[in-house]
Amino acid sequence: MAAQPHVVIIGAGTLGICSAAALTAEGATVTVLDAQSIASGSSGRSVGVVGSQLTDPFEILLRVHSLRLLRQWEALGLGFNHIGYLRLARTAEQMELFARSVRIQEEAGLRSRVYGASELQQLVPHMSTDGLEGGLFGPDDGFLDPHEMCTFLAERVRAAGGTVHQFRRLLDVARRDGGYVLQTDKGAIECDVVINAAGAWAPAIARMFGQTLHVRPERHEAMLIHLDEPLGYTMPMVMDLVNGEGTGLNFRHESRTELITEIHKVDSLAPEDPDAYNDQCEEASKVMLAELLLERVPELPGARLGRGWAGLYPVTADHRPFVGPIDPSEPTLVTAAGAGGYGIQLAPVIGMLAADWVLKGAPVSIPGAEILAPTPDRNIASGGHA
Ligand SMILES: Cc1cc2nc3c(=O)[nH]c(=O)nc-3n(C[C@H](O)[C@H](O)[C@H](O)COP(=O)(O)OP(=O)(O)OC[C@H]3O[C@@H](n4cnc5c(N)ncnc54)[C@H](O)[C@@H]3O)c2cc1C
Numbered sequence: 551m552a553a554q555p556h557v558v559i560i561g562a563g564t565l566g567i568c569s570a571a572a573l574t575a576e577g578a579t580v581t582v583l584d585a586q587s588i589a590s591g592s593s594g595r596s597v598g599v600v601g602s603q604l605t606d607p608f609e610i611l612l613r614v615h616s617l618r619l620l621r622q623w624e625a626l627g628l629g630f631n632h633i634g635y636l637r638l639a640r641t642a643e644q645m646e647l648f649a650r651s652v653r654i655q656e657e658a659g660l661r662s663r664v665y666g667a668s669e670l671q672q673l674v675p676h677m678s679t680d681g682l683e684g685g686l687f688g689p690d691d692g693f694l695d696p697h698e699m700c701t702f703l704a705e706r707v708r709a710a711g712g713t714v715h716q717f718r719r720l721l722d723v724a725r726r727d728g729g730y731v732l733q734t735d736k737g738a739i740e741c742d743v744v745i746n747a748a749g750a751w752a753p754a755i756a757r758m759f760g761q762t763l764h765v766r767p768e769r770h771e772a773m774l775i776h777l778d779e780p781l782g783y784t785m786p787m788v789m790d791l792v793n794g795e796g797t798g799l800n801f802r803h804e805s806r807t808e809l810i811t812e813i814h815k816v817d818s819l820a821p822e823d824p825d826a827y828n829d830q831c832e833e834a835s836k837v838m839l840a841e842l843l844l845e846r847v848p849e850l851p852g853a854r855l856g857r858g859w860a861g862l863y864p865v866t867a868d869h870r871p872f873v874g875p876i877d878p879s880e881p882t883l884v885t886a887a888g889a890g891g892y893g894i895q896l897a898p899v900i901g902m903l904a905a906d907w908v909l910k911g912a913p914v915s916i917p918g919a920e921i922l923a924p925t926p927d928r929n930i931a932s933g934g935h936a
Pocket residue numbers: 560561562563564565566583584585586587588589590591592593594595596597598599600718719720721747748749750751770771772812859860861862863864886887888889890891892893894895896
């Protein structure tokens with residue numbers, strides 16, 4: 551491979567753009583292609599929450615790296631709303647996992663604290679604590695606008711000499727000596743390396759290279775809640791789900807008189823066609839969201855359902871992203887896809903690891919990150935539970 555290879559990245563969602571940013575920072579020549587506009591896929595339909603209030607040490611470690619990068623970008627002008635993230639616990643066992651999470655996060659330099667049920671109203675005065683043991687709260691977590699994140703990073707890619715093409719679709723691929731000829735709807739592009747960061751479309755891109763990639767597009771919905779008056783405090787991100795247990799209800803501040811809410815479903819959903827799915831929130835989902843919200847925060851002033859929408863989680867069988875080559879004998883074809891419901895918060899670290907694979911042949915920045923490669927034991931059809 552050339553010392554500074556020409557890398558083409560398919561997809562200008564968070565994973566593709568973060569991969570491009572990591573590669574241009576290392577001096578690689580990068581071209582990003584998107585069939586539509588920047589962040590027009592799942593990234594632009596997400597609710598943009600970023601946080602590290604988890605219990606699995608490796609999952610926390612990944613977010614430590616993402617948060618470090620996001621902090622650097624924030625210092626350069628990226629908006630990041632630090633509203634805090636509260637994960638709710640229903641059992642004593644979950645509280646023990648939370649206490650361990652605090653220790654892991656503290657060692658990594660992140661602030662986090664366990665709250666007992668009687669303390670939760672300090673964070674969310676409107677919260678009903680029925681059925682709760684307590685929560686895990688990270689005051690520095692929050693949300694960002696994924697459109698803004700992608701356009702901010704695309705500008706940095708361009709400033710570093712990279713190219714970001716919108717409305718340029720990959721149609722077909724031919725291998726040539728030491729690289730690829732990519733046929734697009736606006737002419738051919740030659741390159742040394744390809745990163746497949748096409749989200750829900752990543753399996754279709756893999757097929758163009760004669761490979762099989764198991765990423766399952768699952769439909770998820772979100773909705774705005776309008777309030778008659780400001781709450782008088784900032785609603786943090788509140789999540790009722792610990793390792794697949796809980797309702798999956800979550801909600802957060804959007805503006806002084808608006809919340810965003812969704813249900814992070816844990817049951818596997820039927821796969822959708824990314825080019826033909828219902829991108830609106832269904833009435834039944836709105837009713838279910840409203841009922842769950844009424845139970846958890848019953849006295850919200852004049853809460854009314856607002857606009858809803860749906861998008862796709864690109865999901866893998868084990869609910870961890872794919873970063874690395876499918877075929878180790880073809881290291882010039884790297885996958886960065888399958889981030890499920892976490893592709894905003896994981897995108898910075900996935901981009902960093904994808905760049906490692908391209909430039910160093912292994913994910914050297916994080917010990918143990920080779921487990922994210924789409925090896926035959928992981929790259930399998932899914933259908934089970936989260
Ligand atoms: C309702 C909802 C809420 C969510 N909330 C959160 C959250 O709070 N926090 C979080 O971390 N994650 C969240 N997610 C998940 C997150 O949005 C995704 O994991 C993430 O956006 C995936 O990014 P991506 O770059 O892999 O894919 P995408 O953003 O879909 O990007 C793939 C791109 O590839 C392009 N493409 C496809 N085919 C071609 C082709 N042939 N040629 C060129 N380009 C092509 C597409 O146009 C698209 O822009 C949420 C998702 C949904 C649906």
